[in-house]
Amino acid sequence: MVSSWDIIALGFLGSLGAGMMTAVGAAGIVLIRKLSSRNEDILLSAAAGIMLAASIFSLLLPGIDQAQSQGHEQGSAVLIVLAGMLLGAALLAVIHKYTPHQHFQKPEPGIDARHLRRIWLFILAITLHNFPEGMAVGVGFANGNIDNGLPLAIGIGLQNIPEGLAVAVSLLAVGYSRWYSFGVATLTGLLEPVGGLFGAALVSVATPLLPWILGGAAGAMLFIISDEIIPETHRRNHEGFATFSLLTGFSVMMYLDTVLG
Numbered sequence: 001m002v003s004s005w006d007i008i009a010l011g012f013l014g015s016l017g018a019g020m021m022t023a024v025g026a027a028g029i030v031l032i033r034k035l036s037s038r039n040e041d042i043l044l045s046a047a048a049g050i051m052l053a054a055s056i057f058s059l060l061l062p063g064i065d066q067a068q069s070q071g072h073e074q075g076s077a078v079l080i081v082l083a084g085m086l087l088g089a090a091l092l093a094v095i096h097k098y099t100p101h102q103h104f105q106k107p108e109p110g111i112d113a114r115h116l117r118r119i120w121l122f123i124l125a126i127t128l129h130n131f132p133e134g135m136a137v138g139v140g141f142a143n144g145n146i147d148n149g150l151p152l153a154i155g156i157g158l159q160n161i162p163e164g165l166a167v168a169v170s171l172l173a174v175g176y177s178r179w180y181s182f183g184v185a186t187l188t189g190l191l192e193p194v195g196g197l198f199g200a201a202l203v204s205v206a207t208p209l210l211p212w213i214l215g216g217a218a219g220a221m222l223f224i225i226s227d228e229i230i231p232e233t234h235r236r237n238h239e240g241f242a243t244f245s246l247l248t249g250f251s252v253m254m255y256l257d258t259v260l261g
């Protein structure tokens, strides 16, 4: 018999392990050499494609599944997740509006403050989405058993690898150092065990919230991709590279999420 403390510990450790895979992905930036402006746009577009696919395949679709498994019909399950998505996008729009336009983060020499604001909002959206992902792992352990929680933790851990790389290359692309980019990417993954703890310890509260929060995280991501990242990568006449790089990132993530996740 597994005690409730064991479940909470498992939910926490499972989501911590998944979150730490972010660092594994972020370590990939050691392979990247000097960046031309074209390569910056290519990397940033790939990051946007990764997060676009993650929004669909690891947030929206699992959110709909969750709502249905809680007894909602398909139509109302979709509407719940859509409502969450619109709320998430609206929240990011408000944050975006009231974020200081300059000196948002102390820029290192040679970094344009406007790019910084865009990248930091993108990273904020990626960080936020790790909370419901961790929550899903925690709820998975609490509602079912290890057989239910473990594959979920592994699947989410796998899709955190490209996400960690996405954060790290975004920071590298705007001129931060390799170590700084790696460090920030690793920190974004640490919201995952917080969500995991919440999901496992307060499962009766977390379960009905999960479809809303999964939808909300997707909305935040979609807002920032459309509002900032795509325009940013199409500003310097590399639209063709940017579009195909976005599609490449999307493809890799779609494969990971649907086949391995």
Ligand SMILES: [Zn+2]
Residues within 6 Å of the ligand: 054, 058, 129, 130, 133, 159, 160, 163
């Ligand atoms: Zn994710």
